[in-house]
Amino acid sequence: xxxxxxxxxxxxxxFWTTIQLTVYSAIGALVLGTALAAMRLAPVPxxxxxxxxxxxxxxxxxxxxxxxxxxxxxxxxxxxxxVDPKSLTSIEDSNFRLAALGLTVYTAAFVCxxxxxxxxTVPLGQAEAARSLxxxxxxxxxxxxxxxxxxxxxxxxxxxxxxxxxxxxxASAIGVxxxxxxxxxxxxxxAALMVTGTIFALGFVILTLPTGLFFGWLxxxxxxxx
Numbered sequence: 728x729x730x731x732x733x734x735x736x737x738x739x740x741x742f743w744t745t746i747q748l749t750v751y752s753a754i755g756a757l758v759l760g761t762a763l764a765a766m767r768l769a770p771v772p773x774x775x776x777x778x779x780x781x782x783x784x785x786x787x788x789x790x791x792x793x794x795x796x797x798x799x800x801x802x803x804x805x806x807x808x809x810v811d812p813k814s815l816t817s818i819e820d821s822n823f824r825l826a827a828l829g830l831t832v833y834t835a836a837f838v839c840x841x842x843x844x845x846x847x848t849v850p851l852g853q854a855e856a857a858r859s860l861x862x863x864x865x866x867x868x869x870x871x872x873x874x875x876x877x878x879x880x881x882x883x884x885x886x887x888x889x890x891x892x893x894x895x896x897x898a899s900a901i902g903v904x905x906x907x908x909x910x911x912x913x914x915x916x917x918a919a920l921m922v923t924g925t926i927f928a929l930g931f932v933i934l935t936l937p938t939g940l941f942f943g944w945l946x947x948x949x950x951x952x953x
Contacts, residue, residue: 730922734913741909742930748827748895748905749934753888755831760838765868767843778839785836790897794829798901801825819904826898834891841883845876878949885942889935906930 731738766778801807802825809824810817849872857867896907910927914920
């Protein structure tokens with residue numbers, strides 16, 4: 728407990744950064760993943776190919792490489808920093824936003840497949856009935872398919888969110904001051920591996936366990952009756 732007391736403010740700040748990374752990346756991944764799912768379901772071969780290629784490439788690429796590419800490829804090579812270079816915190820802000828971008832790009836592939844599997848649970852007759860009424864593909868997707876699909880995959884989406892929360896530890900590779908980076912620094916300073924590891928493990932359990940329970944409850948409450 729001495730370590731927790733000594734580093735309490737830093738630990739809370741690090742986990743707050745982890746929460747922010749998770750929230751921003753989750754929102755971005757949900758939007759991008761849904762768009763990719765729509766592309767994979769669209770009656771346009773080119774869109775199908777783009778969506779499928781994205782999912783297959785990104786899903787099979789290590790997250791560490793994606794994060795490093797965002798930092799070294801976009802920031803250092805191409806000069807894309809996503810921040811005002813005159814800001815006093817431009818380096819920290821750039822690292823955070825590039826990490827959020829990498830997490831978004833990576834997680835979107837899993838959101839896409841989750842949403843697409845939810846669409847496949849909707850009876851085919853409903854989509855055919857919508858087409859017979861004159862609904863376009865986008866209307867069919869927006870009004871008929873996606874609302875039912877999301878209700879069917881709430882629990883799997885919760886699992887994707889939990890995985891995203893744990894994946895934020897990779898952001899430490901480019902210097903984002905989240906939980907994993909602070910844990911490494913505390914271990915180097917104190918050599919208290921077991922105590923420090925336990926503190927941060929409990930921190931992630933506190934973040935992810937309520938998330939799993941909430942999505943489990945929500946999934947049962949909003950489940951589509953078949």
